[in-house]
Amino acid sequence: MSTGDGVTVEANDGEKTTVDYQIEELIERRTQALAEEIEELESELEDLDNFARISLAERRVKGNEANLAEFSNSLTGFAERTFSKLNTIESRLDTQTLLLAAVVEALADADDVEIDLSEVEKYGEEQLVVSASPEERLKEAIDEAS
Known part of the structure; x- marks a missing residue:
């Protein structure tokens, strides 16, 4: 039965009226809008999660690069110190070799000393x-x- 203002009232107990359809349609639209919003939020959350993972990986890479640079500098310093010590030892060895050669020559020139x-x-x-x-x-x- 119609009331004249576009609203149909339930004629029989089992049948749905226009109001019921409108309510269901309104609920369906709002539910669909909420579902779409949830999908968008899930997508944004996934993007944010991926960004966080990438950002964390980048921080780890940068940390590893910093550690590697520090280790490299440490090795360079060690090599420089070792090279300096080696040069000092070679210089001392050259000096001692020259001194020993001079002593041996002096002893060889002496007539009363046998080497x-x-x-x-x-x-x-x-x-x-x-x-x-x-x-x-x-x-x-x-x-x-x-």
Whole structure:
């Protein structure tokens, strides 16, 4: 039955009226709007989560780069100190070699002093064998055997 203002009232107990359809349609539209908003929020949340993961990974990479740079600087410093110490040792060794050569020459020039350098020569030969490459040692062994 119609009331004249566009609203239909339920004629039978089981049938739906225009008002019921309008209410259901209104509920459906609002539900659909809420579902779309939820989907948008989920998408934004996923984007935010991805950004947070990327940002965290970038911070870790930057931290690792900083640690690597610090380690590299530490190794560079160590190499510089070691190289400096090595140069100092080489300089001292050169000085001692020159001093020893001067002493040996002075003793050789003295008529009443006799110098036995056989142990030094033997040590030098042993060091040559140790410092020689395997190919050089093989060649020397073949030469001695022939």
